[in-house]
Amino acid sequence: MADNQLPEILERQVVARSRLLRIEAIDLRFSNGVERQYERMSGSGRGAVMVVPFIDAKRFILVREYAAGLHSYQLGFPKGLIDPGESAEQAAQRELREEVGYGAGELRKLHTVTMAPQFFSAHMTLFVGHQLFAEKLPGDEPEPLEQVIWSLDDVDELLRQPDFTEARSIAALLLMMRSNSQGG
């Protein structure tokens, strides 16, 4: 890893901007002299969180939420952006309260992932939540999220669901199972 000399950023420029998003063009010179323009999403680099919340030893909660990119409802774990001033743990506890109406007595960090790092800078911290207790916070969703309870015994069936496709939810599921099997 240390062998790779990072390309030099010759110029950065915001080339397109919407209400929520900014696209940045960066002119790069790679260590072999080749120059190339890349585009990436420019943002606050606000991290995100995702939680696999267990309601008992075997069963966990998924939510079904509208996904505008696919224009369909998608099944996945509760997730959201970290607000300014929040830690990842605090954001995970808040999102859990907003999206499924629970706090977690125990919140364990599972892994940190990135998403399409060629375009995005943000990291997502994955958590597993246990010892849930009812506590609801109002969220900013336009409609209540449908909750779906699933069992560890039926993971193959979950992986076959046509609306359970998000790479970060799949990674969270399989990392959680790997951690369980290693007694983590």
Place this chain on the structure above:
Amino acid sequence: MADNQLPEILERQVVARSRLLRIEAIDLRFSNGVERQYERMSGSGRGAVMVVPFIDAKRFILVREYAAGLHSYQLGFPKGLIDPGESAEQAAQRELREEVGYGAGELRKLHTVTMAPQFFSAHMTLFVGHQLFAEKLPGDEPEPLEQVIWSLDDVDELLRQPDFTEARSIAALLLMMRSNSQGG
């Protein structure tokens, strides 16, 4: 799934556009009457592919590639967009030749994933490649990709690498291992 009535798209508009990317604002009315504007990346919806290429029964090939979003080199599996007219299998064979210099005598479809479907419409098909043979095609990368050989015996160590974080690569790795353990 069928219970969720999709929000009605009241209006769509490209609100920002760069050389490569377009941001679309969509005005939605949810089935409960709430109206909300979402933004998403608008594109050709070209799918993508990723391949876990095995050079023998135990060892597979990763590549280390510059990721502009993070401005760092990231470790992951060979991947790329499906070109117009290509099948996912053809794209996987081409990317393998371009990025690591091999064709796959056997290419098995592992899973299909999405990435941040609230913003993106594209699917990525994950493959496992076996029976590799040397065959190089020129790629469009600005520099040759560093190749890294890893063993199935050292997956925990791979998951601990600070530059192996991409959710789709992690999903591909763990889905491949799950498939192996089920004799798939």
